[in-house]
Amino acid sequence: MNLTLHQTIEKESRKTYGQVNRMWPDKLPYLESDEALRAYKRLLNRFGKKETMHPTLGWRKRKLHPGRKKPRKCWVCLSGDSNSLRRGWRRLVHDISHRVYDWRFPKSNRHHDIAQAKIEQEMAQFVIDSGWLNGTLKSKPKAKPTKDEKQKAKEINLVKLIRSWERKETTAKTYIKKYRLKLKRLRPTMRLGDIIL
Numbered sequence: 001m002n003l004t005l006h007q008t009i010e011k012e013s014r015k016t017y018g019q020v021n022r023m024w025p026d027k028l029p030y031l032e033s034d035e036a037l038r039a040y041k042r043l044l045n046r047f048g049k050k051e052t053m054h055p056t057l058g059w060r061k062r063k064l065h066p067g068r069k070k071p072r073k074c075w076v077c078l079s080g081d082s083n084s085l086r087r088g089w090r091r092l093v094h095d096i097s098h099r100v101y102d103w104r105f106p107k108s109n110r111h112h113d114i115a116q117a118k119i120e121q122e123m124a125q126f127v128i129d130s131g132w133l134n135g136t137l138k139s140k141p142k143a144k145p146t147k148d149e150k151q152k153a154k155e156i157n158l159v160k161l162i163r164s165w166e167r168k169e170t171t172a173k174t175y176i177k178k179y180r181l182k183l184k185r186l187r188p189t190m191r192l193g194d195i196i197l
């Protein structure tokens with residue numbers, strides 16, 4: 001059977017998507033919010049690079065900047081089916097591969113093609129190889145402060161407040177002195193009580 005070029009590309013990209021799907025382990029771990037944001041930033045940092053030709057400056061290195069401060073809701077998966085394409089690790093990698101693909105190939109009008117599938121495949125491999133599925137991007141649980149530490153924190157805060165108001169007190173004194181002097185120069189014999197406000 002002879003395939004047209006278009007059919008060949010379609011077939012290749014389907015093959016790559018199949019490979020991506022088989023790359024993931026059978027049971028994917030859940031994905032927490034902090035973890036998803038870290039994965040997003042690191043994937044952009046790793047894959048969001050390209051060189052573009054500038055008419056006068058020549059080839060220039062470009063970088064895709066994260067922008068978002070929170071992960072997409074569908075990337076986070078804390079219960080239920082973590083293997084679904086709609087949420088968790090697979091959704092995160094799929095979405096980010098689109099973002100990178102659209103940015104690297106802005107003139108392409110095809111939503112899912114071989115280049116996008118290849119990026120997704122590389123990203124999935126990178127996630128697996130980096131050990132992120134073992135929880136390496138998870139936030140460390142914060143130790144609860146002891147009674148002593150809480151007390152110390154309160155003391156530090158009070159000292160800071162006192163210092164801050166002392167500085168204001170000094171500034172206020174300086175201004176009062178300055179305006180009194182101005183008034184004295186303006187009318188040396190005058191006292192503040194002479195004018196009733």
Ligand SMILES: [Zn+2]
Binds near residue numbers: 094098
């Ligand atoms: Zn897609």
